[in-house]
Amino acid sequence: MTRFPRDRFDDVTDGPRVGAHRGPARRGGGWVVFAWAALATGVLVGVGVLVLALANGSVQFTEGSGGATSAPSASATSTPTSSASAGSEPSGGASSPAAAAASPTDQGATTLVVLNGTSTTGLAANASTKLTGAGWKVTSTGDAGTTGSTQTIVYYQQESQAALAEGIAKSLGTSAVQRSSAFPNADVSVVLGADYAG
Template sequence: MTRFPRDRFDDVTDGPRVGAHRGAARRGGGWIVFAWAALATGVLVGVGVLVLALANGSFQFTEGSGGATSAPSSSASASSTPTGGASASPEPSGEASSSAPAAAASPSDQGATTLVVLNGTSTTGLAANASTKLTGAGWKVTSTGDAGTTGSTQTIVYYQQESQAALAEGIAQSLGTSAVQQSAAFPNADVSVVLGADYTG
């Protein structure tokens, strides 16, 4: 084993220690680090939420508003039932809707609307009688015939489109009835009159 000559580092002194050493930790230093970390986390989360909201279109910036305005998340849905797609049985229920338009249309408003008169009873010639009455009142009757049933007790004017409700009301008034109903049970005409036992002509 190699021995080195004795030098000054071999002498142990009782004086103060010389060299690099760590100082005493300051009190509260951990809380400061935690506060900065929490602040940075909050800022990052806020920026992330804002970026996602802008990407999804939840917020929109408008000129002159001075800030972001929140857009509604879901648009209001207006539910409207299309009359063309409604399925109906060939035989009407026989119950008329009590709701009627405010003002009935006149024969001059008929235009190209097709009008069919059907006999829903066993009385012969009732459809021809009603057709003559409607023609005399100025309505254009497209055709007449027998309904699929002979047991109708009430005369009802059926219409397919909502825009034809006023016409149906005017036709019903010409026949002396007020029963109108929207239905797709008679696809061959815009407005169909089914005469019942209450029709006297």
Template sequence: MASFPKDLFDDLPKDLVRVGAHRAPKKRGGGWIGFAWAALATGVLVVGGLFTLSLIDPSVRFEIPGLPAPAESVAAPTEEPTPTALPLTDPATIDPARLITITVLNGTPVAGQQAVAGDALAAAGWPVGTTTTASTSDVEKTTVYYSNPADEDIARGLVGALGVGEIRESTAFLGAPVTIVLGADYTPAP
């Protein structure tokens, strides 16, 4: 084993508590300061994120316990607007440049309703693209959704062809210009 010559650092006084600058004793409570800063940063990020979310989507509301909820304005019921488009009753008159495809979704607990409705509409000449089940099976009313106001006439014609339903303009179904969500009120024609 190698031995090194002694120098002045080998003869330290016995009453010296520290052995090196990097081995200073930890301060009491020093960990709480870091924890407090982390908690503060987390709180600021969460509150900022929730505030941003409430600005993006007005349907998201956060109520603070102990504070009164803001008064909601209740809109007066409005009458059904008068139709702006007449129902298109002959699907053969649909201009091919409109690129209309119809998606049929089954929102009923009865399996296969989407195929029955889709086949009936296709047999009548309607451009049915996709038939599948909806994300829920407890839809009560059949609804025909259209994303472009120019397609309202087709939506009204489909309600007439199905014999049931209501129309609604919505951008919820962007995969097809017209989407039918079958509800429990739909009964196939015999």
């Protein structure tokens, strides 16, 4: 039994002794509690960030064959109807008489995204394989955010990319190209419609 130094409770004479000596505090107990609190806070913050990213559409799981493909961000998956009507010029052929369809060697650093505008799964991966086989470098594939596109359209951002868009459209067996800012995360965006045979 541990012997404690004498204190005022030892001098009580009327009745049995009440109370007990308090034992010495354990060293380092506060750090353990702090470490567990910090770990729990980190886990909760991480889960919260992931849930918000999924809710905002910043993280997307895309279709693909085998490996994972990078998906365009939420702003690149917007529907082309709102922005395309504001500042676009549809054309079935070249936008100027001097422009001719470019070849894959003319692509350079132009980013090319293939988006599935239908409910048919695997269509973007199929078109990506077809374009890659034709020599084009596809940056990423994904969903266009709509499933009712009837026509396959190749959208481009700059006038200088019109010939590239026409060459890509020709490789896919379509002629519909359109200048639009609806897909700001890529220079050229292909939105596959129900007319794409694959």
